[in-house]
Amino acid sequence: MKNKLIHVEHVSKKFRNEVALKDITFSVHEGEIFGFLGPSGSGKTTTIKILTGQLAQSSGQAFVLGNPVEQINESIYEQLGIVTDNSGVYERLSVYNNLVAFAKLLNVEKNRIDLLLKKVGLYEHKHKPASKISKGMKQRLILTRAMLHEPKVLFLDEPTSGLDPVTTEAIHELLVKLKREGTAIFLTTHNMEEATKLCDNVALLNDGLIVEHDTPKNLTLKYNQDKRYEILLRNEKEVILSHTPDAIQQINQWLINDEILTIHSCEPNLEKVFLEVTGRELV
Numbered sequence: 001m002k003n004k005l006i007h008v009e010h011v012s013k014k015f016r017n018e019v020a021l022k023d024i025t026f027s028v029h030e031g032e033i034f035g036f037l038g039p040s041g042s043g044k045t046t047t048i049k050i051l052t053g054q055l056a057q058s059s060g061q062a063f064v065l066g067n068p069v070e071q072i073n074e075s076i077y078e079q080l081g082i083v084t085d086n087s088g089v090y091e092r093l094s095v096y097n098n099l100v101a102f103a104k105l106l107n108v109e110k111n112r113i114d115l116l117l118k119k120v121g122l123y124e125h126k127h128k129p130a131s132k133i134s135k136g137m138k139q140r141l142i143l144t145r146a147m148l149h150e151p152k153v154l155f156l157d158e159p160t161s162g163l164d165p166v167t168t169e170a171i172h173e174l175l176v177k178l179k180r181e182g183t184a185i186f187l188t189t190h191n192m193e194e195a196t197k198l199c200d201n202v203a204l205l206n207d208g209l210i211v212e213h214d215t216p217k218n219l220t221l222k223y224n225q226d227k228r229y230e231i232l233l234r235n236e237k238e239v240i241l242s243h244t245p246d247a248i249q250q251i252n253q254w255l256i257n258d259e260i261l262t263i264h265s266c267e268p269n270l271e272k273v274f275l276e277v278t279g280r281e282l283v
């Protein structure tokens, strides 16, 4: 059984007039990418803040690397990587020196810096001051810094929002590599395609409540009530058929006659699942 690197049990968080998290429970194991999905204001950042010791929960218990979050200290921080909106960089230092400063603190070999810079497409910008790089580049720099020391647990708040598809793909590759090496990755995203592709498990969060929690595949199958098939025939006709005895007979006949060019089942994507569970869009 893999180790639970994050464990959250019945955690609630109340701000003065508002309940931001309502009795949430989940775990993230080593080598797992866990997606925490919810619309704006649903409690994603609050959860990351609690798990990184920046905010105290009102009730319940949470553990990171086996330690209660109330006891997170420097030695635990060294095993975490955190990317959030307020992760800053040294504006006056170059991209490269930002990473050197961090590498020194955490005893990381310098040659890993160039390797990662190449991966995230920042290598040719390494001598630019951080104050002069674009927002997307800064985001990549922050992400690189969070991955530099191969943390055991990585918290990523919307890591690829606003990035181009090529960089997004490069970052996904890096995340999968870290996962294979055993890192537990806690990822918040609005991007359902990203979640489906990367996450082993996802929790859907609505108004501070986890309304679903499973693998992306199980969720899309669970909400695939009206089974349908999208078929392209040799005569270039496209048809969508529901899963009825008549339709199955028809499909069989087409298969026997070799009349089908393509056939796809039409499960809902995570976005549709979210809409069905909560009645609201994931924006």
Ligand SMILES: Nc1ncnc2c1ncn2[C@@H]1O[C@H](COP(=O)(O)OP(=O)(O)OP(=O)(O)O)[C@@H](O)[C@H]1O
Pocket: 015, 016, 018, 019, 020, 038, 039, 040, 041, 042, 043, 044, 045, 046, 047
């Ligand atoms: N410091 C605070 N004081 C009072 N209310 C807060 C505070 N921080 C968050 N909240 C409230 O808690 C709820 C959850 O906020 P949170 O930032 O966790 O949402 P989120 O899911 O991360 O949203 P987004 O996707 O927009 O970043 C919101 O209603 C927010 O207004």
